Amino acid sequence: MTNPSPSRRNLHSHTYRCKHASGDAAEYVSHASKTGVDTYGISDHTPLPGDRFNSHRMDMSELEDYHQAIRDAQDSFPEITVLAGLECEDFDDCRSFYEDEILGRRNFDYLIGAGHFTPLQGSWEDSYFGMTSATKLRAYGDHLCSMMESSLYQFIAHPDVFGLSSDHWNEDLKACSHDILAAAEANGKPLEINGGGFRKLAQKSGKDAHPGFPLRQFWETACDYQITVVCNSDAHHPTHAMASIEKCIQYAEELGLTIASDEQLGIKAA
Numbered sequence: 001m002t003n004p005s006p007s008r009r010n011l012h013s014h015t016y017r018c019k020h021a022s023g024d025a026a027e028y029v030s031h032a033s034k035t036g037v038d039t040y041g042i043s044d045h046t047p048l049p050g051d052r053f054n055s056h057r058m059d060m061s062e063l064e065d066y067h068q069a070i071r072d073a074q075d076s077f078p079e080i081t082v083l084a085g086l087e088c089e090d091f092d093d094c095r096s097f098y099e100d101e102i103l104g105r106r107n108f109d110y111l112i113g114a115g116h117f118t119p120l121q122g123s124w125e126d127s128y129f130g131m132t133s134a135t136k137l138r139a140y141g142d143h144l145c146s147m148m149e150s151s152l153y154q155f156i157a158h159p160d161v162f163g164l165s166s167d168h169w170n171e172d173l174k175a176c177s178h179d180i181l182a183a184a185e186a187n188g189k190p191l192e193i194n195g196g197g198f199r200k201l202a203q204k205s206g207k208d209a210h211p212g213f214p215l216r217q218f219w220e221t222a223c224d225y226q227i228t229v230v231c232n233s234d235a236h237h238p239t240h241a242m243a244s245i246e247k248c249i250q251y252a253e254e255l256g257l258t259i260a261s262d263e264q265l266g267i268k269a270a
């Protein structure tokens with residue numbers, strides 16, 4: 001049973017196809033290879049049927065080329081396990097596309113569940129802004145819980161992004177955190193400590209400073225639950241291929257959080 005050190009693994013990275021990142025799979029793996037990585041996952045934002053919301057994701061017509069770029073990266077770096085993934089919104093009407101087409105017919109290695117958008121009263125709200133009312137936070141928490149109850153996603157990306165909207169910890173944030181953490185425990189679903197959050201926080205110093213994510217109180221609360229975490233860079237540029245991962249691991253270790261093994265994540269070991 002192989003179990004590489006968590007500092008030798010990243011399962012969250014993007015390519016130029018999502019229109020807000022640069023570089024392609026082989027460039028990420030090339031940069032990561034210099035750090036002695038064992039397992040590298042490419043997980044660009046999934047295309048959606050009908051090319052919905054494609055201003056920040058690839059078009060469906062690019063999916064095959066994306067998958068091929070990952071296979072080519074694997075061929076170029078045979079010493080590293082290169083995995084084909086996608087970061088997915090959990091829209092109800094997309095689940096069969098993920099299951100039948102992405103995991104089924106195309107045989108991708110894994111999916112990440114992410115709540116960049118929150119379903120609320122028939123529309124989708126941006127989870128990065130304005131998540132301040134109890135109603136919105138409950139909707140965000142419910143959305144993540146439903147993702148964790150499905151077996152589609154290997155782990156949940158940045159579950160604590162709701163912290164970006166608030167400048168102080170309060171009862172509503174606490175309740176949202178408990179809902180998410182209880183579902184992660186009940187479903188054995190790892191939660192991501194997202195290195196991109198550390199880099200965003202650095203940009204948000206000074207008068208716009210906010211608790212951001214990783215949201216300290218969320219992860220302190222996590223210590224009361226039997227959950228595991230996964231430490232990822234969320235790289236949007238090849239030079240960030242393994243960025244902030246050591247910092248995420250240190251953060252988890254300081255709090256006493258358990259880092260998920262490859263087996264717990266259900267990914268192919270290097």
Ligand SMILES: [Zn+2]
Pocket residue numbers: 087114116157158
């Ligand atoms: Zn994301």
Ligand SMILES: [Zn+2]
Pocket residue numbers: 012013014087234
């Ligand atoms: Zn991402």
